[in-house]
Amino acid sequence: MLKDRLRSEPPPHSLHSPPKKSGSGQPFNRASNGLDQFFASLADQESLSILDFSGATQANISFITSMGHRIYSNDALRTMEEAFGSGGDFISNQSDPERAAMFLRENLEFQERTFDGALVWDTLQFLAPPLLQDTVDRLYRILRPQSSLLAFFHADEKAQTAPLYSYRIVESKIMSMTPRNQVRPVQYFNNRSLEKLFQKFSSVKFFLTRDHLREVIVRR
């Protein structure tokens, strides 16, 4: 069924722009209301568990642990590439049950562990349904009630590709973004589709920015 849907999409080779190996650009700082809100939700608390999908970076580890919290690091984009490849079949591979199971297992299988917050950055926009919904459902299960999740979605409907970034926390409201590549998002998310995606959660809050990045704070 997903394959049928994918057939109506552009040819697989156009799903990703040509890889820009040298495209890793210079990092730049950017203010983020979503990040600020996320950390505000952790204020006055210690020993919380925070899930970070950006991969282990000194900046994020130092920032979060300096607040007295525990961080769980995982590079979700790397796992995504390992599970689905990085070529033209990136999206069609997501409908392979074994590959999808591997992605979920590597990223979101924590046995009894739960979290008080999740920084998933922009990873969700590269997942196709039904894996996207499975991923969000897993996030719902591993997050404790009242916890927050921060996610980014590119908001330029006409853009053929979206930049893929590494995110590092500079301050509670400033992050450093390093361009990694240009990738075609699987789908365009507007506020309505995001509300539907996170319908199990208690609230969804949007911050639309000038640079076409929709920041979303989801409350469990």
Next chain:
Amino acid sequence: MWNKRKEEEYPPKSPATPAAPASQIKENAPMSTNPASSHVTESRGPAIIGKSVMIKGQIFSREDLTIDGEIDGSVELHEHRLTVGPNGKLQAGVKAREVVVLGTIHGNVEASDKIDIRKDAKLVGDIKTARIVIEDGAYFKGSIDIVRPETARTPAQPKSQPAAAPTSNAATPATAIAGGDSR
């Protein structure tokens, strides 16, 4: 599966290569692939487990240790520094004062002082430490729990099992004690 790979990569080229009985390893400890330094304990650097050495079992050390081989079991150097060299592959729980990783660790790591994960290193497991340094290019998956030095100095409760228990079809599990008098 893991053991098969080990057997392929580590044909028994020398008596030291396969997992040796505890007594044999104690006799030769500290282990090194450099014969010239193997009998000198005071003037040389840390004990070294060379890249052609594979050990299944528990390692306790009372001096700094560098592992460039493969370990399946557990490694404990409570007051000392463990360095996992670029060729080092540990499927093991690790406890040390300081841990420097240039190779690969699959297992939980407790470092009472500091853990340093260098570029191209890979660590999959949970970390408990007072300080952590992670270089760009390193791969880490797991949780990081920063413990205050006061807490870290208190002796940890011994766990019932290492994070990655030795597999069953190995040779007799070895217990290697490097440095100081044997326990």
